[in-house]
Amino acid sequence: MATAPPSPSMASNANVLRRIDTKNPPNPLFLLPKCTSLRELEQIHSFAIKTHLQNYLSVVTKLINFCTQNPTMTSMAYAQKLFDKITEPDVVLYNTMARGYSRSNYPRQAIALFVLVLSSGLLPDDYTFTSVIKACASSKAFQEGKQLHCVAIKLGLDDNVYICPTLISMYTECNDVDAARQIFDKTSEPCVVLYNAIITGYTRSSRPNEALSLFRELQLRNLKPTDVTMLSVLSSCALLGALDLGKWIHECVKKFGIDKYIKVSTALIDMYAKCGSLEDAISVFENMQVRDTPAWSAMIIAYATHGQGHKAIAMFEEMRKAKVQPDEITFLGLLYACSHNGLVEEGWKYFSSMSDKYKILPGIKHYGCMVDLLGRAGRLDDAFKFIDELPIKPTPILWRTLLSACSSHGNVELGKKVIKRIFRLDDSHGGDYVILSNLCARVGRWEDVDFLRKLMKDRGVVKVPGCSSIEVNNVVHEFFSGDGVHSTATSLHQALDELMIELKMAGYEPDTSLVFHAEMEEKDKEITLRYHSEKLAIAYGLLNTPPGTTIRVVKNLRVCGDCHSAAKHISMIFDRQIILRDVQRFHHFKNGKCSCGDFW
Template identity: 40%
Template sequence: MSTTPLTAINRAPISPPSPSTTTTTTTTTTSTQSVPSVDRFALLIDNSKSIPRLLQAHAALLRHGFHDHSILNFKLQRSYASLGRLDYSVALFRRTQSPNVFFWTSVIHGHAQCGLNDQALLYYTQMLIQGVEPNCFTFSAVLKVCPLGPGKALHCQAIKFGFDSDLYVRTGLVDVYARAGDVWSAQHLFDTMPEKSLVSLTAMLTCYAKHEKLDEARLLFDLMPERDVVCWNVMIDGYTQHGMPNEALLLFRKMLRAKVKPNEVTVLSLVSACGQLGALESGKWLHTYMANNGIRINVHVATALIDMYCKCGSLEDARLVFDRIQGKDVIAWNSMIIGYAMHGFSDDALELFNGLCKIGYQPTDITFIGVLSACAHAGLVSEGREFFSSMKDEYGIKPKIEHYGCMVNLLSRAGHLEEAYELVKNMKIDPDPVLWGTLLGACRLHGNTALGEEIAEFLVRHDLANSGTYILLSNIYAAAGNWEGVARVRTLMKNSGIQKEPGCSSIEVKNKVYEFLAGDKRHPKSKEIYTMLEEINGWLRAHGYTPQTDIVLHDLGERQKEQSLEVHGEKLAIAFGLISTKPGSTITIVKNLRVCSDCHAVTKLISKITGRKIIMRDRNRFHHFVNGSCSCGDYW
């Protein structure tokens, strides 16, 4: 940071302020009509809302001999910092002889406001060394930048100096413990506060929401006597960040009814929630709301919209937003590249990558996740190998676990299982469960039971197995007709307390999201849904459809296997979509697991029979079903 002296300051030496000096100056000022008073100068400084105006006020102050007036110098120091000229503020501070606690607090606060946390703490330490005792304002300023270690030391000092019960100091302490994840200490301090301000309530609310204690957060939120937009944002973002997007959207509607105006932070959380749900209608409504209510769609909001539209299945809307961004950064390019990749539009993703490089942007590690994912979805093995090499050799980007995951997915799905396995074994970082799961899934796809067993045994032996490991191994045994192996795996799961994640499919109709589990009958229109399902089954039989009962992982009779396939969640969601939307309109389904081969085949047929476009987002990618074909080319 520059601390070059101000020219104006150099024109007059600063002497230690004293009561007698201040009194004399004030008397002289008031007795001479041509010289402005201290109060006039103080008002002039307070009203200077730009650096040029403040410099003019500073020059006038010097011309009239107020260079050593402590109150005016304090105001100047504070104003320079608030207007972004911390260097000027520091220069004034360093020319103040024997600065009192207010000067020290001002310079600490200025550095804290600029995010210069270490410098703020250093000034606090220097103040103590100089023998100046902090006040409650000092603690409030410095606690904002404290990590847990120094925060605990400051907590002790606050008690020593008798400020620990001050409302603002106690709020700062709550915030220190909350930011560090020490929820118990934060809650203890909060509960023992004699009174609670909106700021302290918000600090505790943020603590709960950030650390996934959403029930406690909502209880506190509902009990708050007043709530500003920050409180609403904290609660909405808490739901969004911790996998409860439906609750985020419901709370937003409540926020609108409470006449609280959303801001950019609100819409960023909500756009993310819509993306998680695949709620295209809600996302479009939110986009329109921003335009109609003066919420500026800057590059950050626009990038969030691109991500949302891609996750909701509308690449057209995503590209429209992308093309309209003025001064788009590499993050916006990455979002569009990844969007094309997840939809299987690999040519578009790679074309956009070339465009990014052509205009001079440097690809990032995220860019290569999108590019490698595009190669994986299209089976572009040689291209993927080249990109993986170029990210290291040409761009100096060290591969992360996500890049290895893309390469393992690319190689193993294309049948290069041994090469993928060697890549995993030779990685310089530890493979994660997702990567192992990808390899196991490919073993099932290609019927390589031996390698699947070897990998699964390795994971179990090294305590790396999760529910996905057991399910994939069970799938491998089931596909091979080894029901004894399936039973053994299920016994292992039961003994280990591991449960399979239930499949769930959702669909948005009239801005409301409905979820369906396999065999679900909770929906109010359950009778109509199952009637539609029977009609669909008739269509399928007429078109020669044969259920793929070999994917059922239970040793059941053939008819029982067929019945279990008929009530998969995505089929129920499609049936509900057919009875709830206009003929010819697109149906969009979001599934938390990978779509099974039977549902994939059925959805292709339904798209042909009904003339509907059906978009399905599963755990891995998007499938666009049109007139009996899927955009994945049956390669997923």
Template identity: 40%
Template sequence: MATPYTQVLPPPRHQHFPKRNPTSKTVNNDRYFQNHPLILLIEKCHSIKQLKQIHAQMLRIGLFFDPFSASKLIEASALSHFSSLNYAHQVFDQIPQPNLFSWNALIRAYSSSPDPMQSILMFVNMICDGCEFPSKFTYPFVFKASAKMKAFRFGRGLHGMVVKGKRVGFDVFVCNSLIHFYADCGCLDSAYLFFESMQTRDVVSWNTMILGFVEGGCVDEALKMFDRMGEENVRPNDVTMMAVSSACGKKMDLEFGRWVHAFIERNGIKESLILDNAILDMYVKCGSTEDAERLFDKMGEKDVFSWTTMLVGYARAGNFVAARSVLNTMPSQDIAAWNALISAYEQSGKPKEALAVFNELQLHKKAEPDEVTLVCALSACAQLGAIDLGRWIHVYMKKLGIKLNCHLTTALIDMYSKCGDVEKALAIFDSVYIRDVFVWSAMVAGLAMHGRGEEAISLFLKMQEHKVKPNSVTLINVLCACSHSGLVEEGRAIFNQMVNAYGIIPGVKHYACLVDILGRAGELEEAEELINNMPVTPGSTVWGALLGACRLHGNLELAEQACNRLLELEPENHGAYVTLSNIYAKSGKWDEVSMLRKHMRECGLKKEPGCSSIEVNSVVHEFLVGDTTHPQSQKIYAKLDEIATRLKHVGYVSNKSQILQLVEEEDMQEQALNLHSEKLAMAFGLISVAPSQPIHIIKNLRVCGDCHAVAKLLSKIYDREILLRDRYRFHHFKEGNCSCKDYW
């Protein structure tokens, strides 16, 4: 009986694989063996183990040394569903003289791998060997690898090779890959010029250019290209419409997005899950959960992306009940879906809910937290001041061996800074080798909020010594540092150097910072002059900074002007009314206070309630003004009585100008002040936090002057360290003093 493994060539002399020798001759260089049983079996393999068995047989009978036969083995090992690039490369290295097909197979496989540089190296080796010249099947994948590596200069060199190889240079497949390369490297002008120079364009050419514009943020140009397709009678396909839908989403143009959806249905463009997902994503980004719902319910096929997009849509609309329902209903809950809900809560100012979902994820182990999960959770801890949980996440990362990249480093620095432990934030900053502009900016912001202005400026200068270019946010952070520390001259100098030294044109927020710097220092005339001469229209932050400065220095006339301008921009800004009320109250103008409060009631405006939180044994406790809902309320109020007695013994008198309404009875005035949320939190901290530990309090509004004075006294009377973070900065109270030096 004839065996399929008939020996056709003499076996190799050595048992081990021979090293590849480019100058050696192969036995055959055509497709003579393409119908050999072993070659046909390669196409039927389902695992790398089966392929290795065939490889062994090919070696035994000498078939491996036929270039065509070896190339089929390399193709299967590099490009099949069970591929092993490492094995494919080992096989390749044993071929005496690989043909172009073998080179192309490895170049193609590496271009899609996590290490695209190997694709480029394979190409360079092929050119250096000089045995094979690149074909139209070579260049597209080298361009793909170059795009992934952002190897612009190398890709430009490739472009030159394509131009010299005229026959290859006219191939549409090669040209399309060149457009993609330039677009992916951010050179949209070069991509567009090459597109225009093409003699022949297919729908892929148009799609590549449109996608390039969309991903490069040039959505108007992308939509113009789509219009041109119609003018030139090029029929769009599902990929075109996916790109156009994405452009509508980025532009948040719901009306045109609906037209695109109708165009797809009207022109019978092939429906696919990818296209449906693109339209769904467009509706969500345009804020239309109704349209998204209708499409989602009609979709015959849904994947994790579809469900997660719908979840994000509900969450962005503030419908967290529906978002949670989607998560519970999903056939498969991957980490992206959990991240979407955690992130939505965190970005909507609901850090407690975000951390509750994070804890649920940990408890049920339905998915493995990734970098996005941890960044969102740390951000929620930062908002809430939950340092115990933040520390736990940090330890958790270390246990899992998660290496700190710039995103995680920034999140950790931000969390520790906002939770009061700026020294730990500095330790993390000093421990990492790679620091991008966001890491530096986060550390500058951390020092700024803790009133360490000179250190913040020093770090800002050190950043430039390390050749890290500051961005717009960095400048805002360093200007805030100057503001909190009264560094007026330094603030002026940095602001004036923004364009020449840093190449950043001051925006509204930068002007607001300088107005704040000048205003806090009492330079109100200069601040007003700066606003009047601004090259951009003053925004609410600018007038808010001026109004806050007027409150500090009691300038009633300028305060009324600033408040009026602020309310023109934001008619429902209750904070503006409250600040002006404070100024009136400080001046004893109680009629004006009453008038303002009456106006607020008539307009349906309510003062944002003061809320203070404190973390004890990893549990966050919240207090509102006059709160009696806490389980230990009796003990808290007993402690408040004790505090009041001890304060009187040291001669403390309440600052009644902090009361926003006219309260005639003396006792009622003091009681109103004593019930402020930060005082309740301090009382709870004194009975709950160990004497050796600082009391950490987070206040959602600016701490009032009376509470600030009380906190200073309590730190001395009880010999306790109190860290209080309000809306703008940290106050470290110790031994009767505050880190802000009463400059706040």
């Protein structure tokens, strides 16, 4: 039976091995640069054994180094086998192994190696600490990370230029950004790498104001930001939904020549989309010289979240024509577009094509989109069955998605059934109680309402207050629902009171059915609705921006039906475009209409 010819690289190495003078063998390490696989490395290792060079520590270190460059389970197992044969490994070899494990799927092995370093009497250096601390970060080994920090302090290495940013990253990965900030503040002359670490930490911790404050501080120190800096800063800006600030950051990106990076351009698309400027997102995308999968996906998601589902689908078809391979994020955008535009059949088609055509395994977020798709279409029983028959264990978020759909369609009985499933997994989320309580209140089931409110109180569950923000003159102003209910002293509250009179004259009727307190008078219900955070933010925008200026508001929860109705009337009366980003999507209000078509 004929055998396949060896690959060119293997043949090349084999030929080299045949030409070697075994009486005066050269160092086989000169073959390593040509090595492209573990199998070829084994050949070199075999030659090293044959020529007795495997006894030299430098030779074995080079072999191990190759295994740890792009670590896999197989390559690290081979490296470990080589390592175990060395009777007295030095710290360089330990560092090489620790680096490999810290980059692999087995980062805790790096921590175990650090223990061996100490027990063998060797002194760990800055390379040891950086690898092992990274391993703690990726494995969320917080206690071990703190212990490493203590050892670094003891050895006087805690302010090392390599160790310090790694410590900051470890603390932020382990959800202690305040400890990370303490490390940063102790540094007298922080470099851009340190700034990147702490800015990234604040961004990942959803604390964008601190991240942006540090970015300004970095500039005052005349430090040049990098692409890493700008990626985090753009993400922070997107979290705030602050468009003017985002445009200023875009100018910084251009100034420092960082717009050449595809990742930065993709982050700009994401930022503009989340700040409500779809036009700017499109402009960035169209000006990109090279568009990779994340860039296409970002644009698809931008269209989807702005309620332009058909354009999101058209963008996907363009992506296919450009022969760019979609990934799981691409399909999230597609499924989101379908669910928010009532495109049930299209949604099923794309969901099926993930695994059938593109061999992409659906994740929990994809399943969530399908539940949302079915729920919005009123197919609640199908959605329940879909969750029940999933090949993976459902998360509370999946059931919460269905609970919201039950609320939208007024299905109390299924809602009660769903919340039992949620409580089996997590009974600490205030929104679950509120959704079902409000649903029961709408149909007059006040006993159930009282029971749920008592249950919340007994379990110590707190409702998340509605909060809306608006950026005016580069300052982000926040308003909470209920602000000013008992006060009419400020110009904002007076303006809001006058605004309500104008709205009523234009046909607006407060939907007091959305205030679920049986004992409350109708007038008091109206006042409660009046001081919802969305209305406060919009009123502030009307007062503090020139006529014709677009008002952009970001809300932390789903926009309520009454505020949605009020925003439509305001856009018509004052000839203003209002762009409201809630927790699920964007609403573009213009001339008395909303881009969602009242389907949200």
